Amino acid sequence: MTIKVKLKQLGSKREKLKENDFYLENVPHTVGELITESVKTCAESYNLRVRSGEEAKPLSAGDIAAMSEIGKIAFGINYGGKEADISEAVENALQAYRDGLFCIFIGEKRAGELDEKIVLDENDIVTFIKLTMLTGRLW
Amino acid sequence: MKKYTEQDRVKMHSTYRKYMDKLEQERKEAHNKLSPELKEFIEDCRRPKSEECVSALYGDLYEGLSSGGYSCPSEFIKAKAEGLFNGWIFPRRKDAVLYAADQLHEYAFAAGNIHARSFRTNDPKNLAKRVMELLYRFSEHDRFDADIYDIMTDNISEELLECKYFAGSLCVCSEELAYEIDRGNKRIIGFVMDELSGSGASFSMWTLIEGVVKSHSSEMHEALGRLLLAARLQEGLRQSICEKADLGTAEAFKVIFRVITENGLIRYSSVKRSFGTWLGIIAAADEGRASDLERISQKSAELVNSCLNDPVAREECLSSEDSMKIYIALWAKGFYEVRDMLDGIRKLSKTGSHHQLLTAGYAALNLCEKELQHEIAKDIIFAHYSEQDVMAVYLPCFMPGVDWYINYVVYSVPVSGGYSSREMKEDYTKRRYCELSHYFDSIEEGEQFYNILMSIYRGIKGKSVEFSPCIFPWNSAVLEKGEAIMRLAFLASALHDNDKIDEVAEHFGDIGGDYGYYNRRRVIMLLLTQPETDKQKRILAEEVCDKAEDAREAAFKIIDNTDIPRESYLFLESSLRYKNAQIRANIIKLP
Numbered sequence: 001m002t003i004k005v006k007l008k009q010l011g012s013k014r015e016k017l018k019e020n021d022f023y024l025e026n027v028p029h030t031v032g033e034l035i036t037e038s039v040k041t042c043a044e045s046y047n048l049r050v051r052s053g054e055e056a057k058p059l060s061a062g063d064i065a066a067m068s069e070i071g072k073i074a075f076g077i078n079y080g081g082k083e084a085d086i087s088e089a090v091e092n093a094l095q096a097y098r099d100g101l102f103c104i105f106i107g108e109k110r111a112g113e114l115d116e117k118i119v120l121d122e123n124d125i126v127t128f129i130k131l132t133m134l135t136g137r138l139w
Numbered sequence: 140m141k142k143y144t145e146q147d148r149v150k151m152h153s154t155y156r157k158y159m160d161k162l163e164q165e166r167k168e169a170h171n172k173l174s175p176e177l178k179e180f181i182e183d184c185r186r187p188k189s190e191e192c193v194s195a196l197y198g199d200l201y202e203g204l205s206s207g208g209y210s211c212p213s214e215f216i217k218a219k220a221e222g223l224f225n226g227w228i229f230p231r232r233k234d235a236v237l238y239a240a241d242q243l244h245e246y247a248f249a250a251g252n253i254h255a256r257s258f259r260t261n262d263p264k265n266l267a268k269r270v271m272e273l274l275y276r277f278s279e280h281d282r283f284d285a286d287i288y289d290i291m292t293d294n295i296s297e298e299l300l301e302c303k304y305f306a307g308s309l310c311v312c313s314e315e316l317a318y319e320i321d322r323g324n325k326r327i328i329g330f331v332m333d334e335l336s337g338s339g340a341s342f343s344m345w346t347l348i349e350g351v352v353k354s355h356s357s358e359m360h361e362a363l364g365r366l367l368l369a370a371r372l373q374e375g376l377r378q379s380i381c382e383k384a385d386l387g388t389a390e391a392f393k394v395i396f397r398v399i400t401e402n403g404l405i406r407y408s409s410v411k412r413s414f415g416t417w418l419g420i421i422a423a424a425d426e427g428r429a430s431d432l433e434r435i436s437q438k439s440a441e442l443v444n445s446c447l448n449d450p451v452a453r454e455e456c457l458s459s460e461d462s463m464k465i466y467i468a469l470w471a472k473g474f475y476e477v478r479d480m481l482d483g484i485r486k487l488s489k490t491g492s493h494h495q496l497l498t499a500g501y502a503a504l505n506l507c508e509k510e511l512q513h514e515i516a517k518d519i520i521f522a523h524y525s526e527q528d529v530m531a532v533y534l535p536c537f538m539p540g541v542d543w544y545i546n547y548v549v550y551s552v553p554v555s556g557g558y559s560s561r562e563m564k565e566d567y568t569k570r571r572y573c574e575l576s577h578y579f580d581s582i583e584e585g586e587q588f589y590n591i592l593m594s595i596y597r598g599i600k601g602k603s604v605e606f607s608p609c610i611f612p613w614n615s616a617v618l619e620k621g622e623a624i625m626r627l628a629f630l631a632s633a634l635h636d637n638d639k640i641d642e643v644a645e646h647f648g649d650i651g652g653d654y655g656y657y658n659r660r661r662v663i664m665l666l667l668t669q670p671e672t673d674k675q676k677r678i679l680a681e682e683v684c685d686k687a688e689d690a691r692e693a694a695f696k697i698i699d700n701t702d703i704p705r706e707s708y709l710f711l712e713s714s715l716r717y718k719n720a721q722i723r724a725n726i727i728k729l730p
Contacts, residue, residue, distance in 0.1 A: 095406070099372075100371050100372055132372070133374040134372055134374060134375055
């Protein structure tokens with residue numbers, strides 16, 4: 001199925017958040033399954049890029065300015081040539097969700113625990129929001 | 140919490156300064172009323188742990204604890220130091236101080252700095268110094284003469300309130316809190332439990348955590364463990380708890396550690412960093428490097444858990460050939476009593492394999508107590524001086540701080556430290572000697588180790604020999620000629636032996652490294668001031684042309700105050716050909 005994932009648009013002045021098509025191989029019925037399928041899609045896409053041996057494309061001034069907003073300017077290439085371990089990536093993502101490192105909104109509603117049941121239809125809008133650790137010591 | 144404007148802070152600063160000036164004056168007046176013995180004792184209380192204590196009362200305390208004359212430190216304080224509670228320490232803190240003094244052996248002795256490790260000991264010398272440090276801390280850091288509950292709940296005067304919020308801390312010693320918890324003060328216990336059950340954003344959280352881990356309340360320890368688990372995104376709170384976890388009682392640490400292992404909290408970088416610091420696997424310089432945190436895993440956490448709680452597992456790990464298992468087993472011994480860890484190292488020295496002995500050396504390096512390091516290194520070096528890799532690992536522990544000691548001797552400043560550069564006196568008219576008793580028990584022992592060190596020195600090809608990797612993949616050890624020469628210089632001087640001085644002086648050029656040039660200057664001043672043999676005079680003349688400016692300067696000043704033979708003048712004359720302007724200028728200046 002295809003859903004719409006809201007992503008932050010780097011460099012865009014008019015539309016900071018834009019919906020992008022995102023393919024899920026299996027229809028998820030719980031929050032945990034949604035995370036699992038999303039991670040699998042991303043990891044497989046990443047591994048495909050590694051296998052195809054993509055080359056660095058030149059970055060324009062606009063690309064550099066956009067990436068500087070998130071604090072990292074990179075070609076996005078895996079120089080090590082090592083593929084992602086999908087099961088490890090899934091486990092990591094599930095643990096991160098349990099730890100509260102990110103939250104998920106399906107439409108306008110925030111998703112709950114991993115075993116919470118969800119109903120996803122084609123083209124439903126899903127937003128992943130990364131939360132920041134509060135670093136720095138107390139008194 | 141109330142938010143303060145810039146104007147508020149300016150007023151608070153003024154209040155704080157006036158209060159601190161008043162407090163300092165009161166403490167000075169209290170100090171002036173003390174007996175001369177107590178004043179001398181207070182000077183010792185002020186010294187860092189690494190420096191030697193000289194007061195009669197310190198001697199009394201140490202002897203009393205060693206011989207059993209005092210069954211516990213509080214007996215000494217009641218008998219000989221009660222006068223300190225005249226205002227130098229607030230009288231209301233007396234019970235807390237006496238109680239805390241008797242718990243010191245339960246707390247980690249090397250806490251409070253980036254090199255802290257989680258070791259405990261009942262050793263009288265260590266305990267005596269910590270008693271003095273405790274007394275000093277209650278005088279310096281305990282700033283509000285009020286009940287600790289009132290301070291925590293802001294039930295204090297406006298003046299103290301402004302001082303508290305300007306200082307940003309409770310300004311009380313955590314031992315006071317631990318004492319109140321242990322004696323069952325319901326108000327304090329209720330307040331602390333509320334804070335631990337809340338968001339963990341209390342103003343007094345730092346002192347709270349320290350007080351809880353120093354107490355014996357298992358209920359409080361469990362509450363702290365629950366707060367650690369509930370921290371979630373508050374990495375700062377996790378860091379605060381983990382940093383303090385090991386400086387209190389062993390029971391408190393084990394509760395926190397159980398929470399970490401049962402819930403896999405080792406996945407958080409703050410927990411990993413703390414873990415690395417507790418164990419000494421991450422050096423201070425490496426704490427920021429993500430790659431070095433990879434040394435720690437859930438597996439190592441489980442190993443620590445097993446070694447801490449199961450003596451049989453500890454002994455099994457000690458008998459293995461796995462570096463991490465051996466190291467953690469030794470660490471677990473030192474966690475309860477550091478002398479057991481030293482006995483473990485001695486046992487490995489006698490009956491263990493070469494690899495086990497090397498790994499034990501890594502543990503010795505992490506002892507954080509120079510006297511203990513020297514004690515164990517002496518035994519190991521005596522037995523294994525022909526093994527260069529073992530020497531590379533253990534030599535830094537042997538006679539630690541010898542370069543600073545030589546500094547004290549040549550500049551005629553107190554070995555107990557606490558001097559300013561203005562007090563450093565260079566005297567080229569009289570030779571000064573090191574005291575053998577600083578590191579050794581007898582002349583025979585000194586002679587023995589001189590020969591051993593010379594043998595080590597002669598065995599090194601080139602300036603140094605490096606072993607990398609050594610023990611662990613990230614670790615390396617270097618055996619340097621310069622390190623051996625520094626120690627030989629101490630011994631040659633302490634034994635008052637001109638033959639040895641002649642022998643060592645030949646090798647000044649091997650003293651290098653980061654502080655090599657300063658060390659070379661110190662050793663020249665130590666061994667060649669008022670040279671007594673022809674060889675010393677010849678080497679002194681040669682040192683005027685040393686590559687290092689500091690060494691040249693020292694040699695020149697010595698020669699300027701010494702009668703040297705004609706041959707030396709001829710040599711100096713021939714050195715006028717050197718390009719270095721300072722050498723030529725100095726030689727021309729000589730009479």
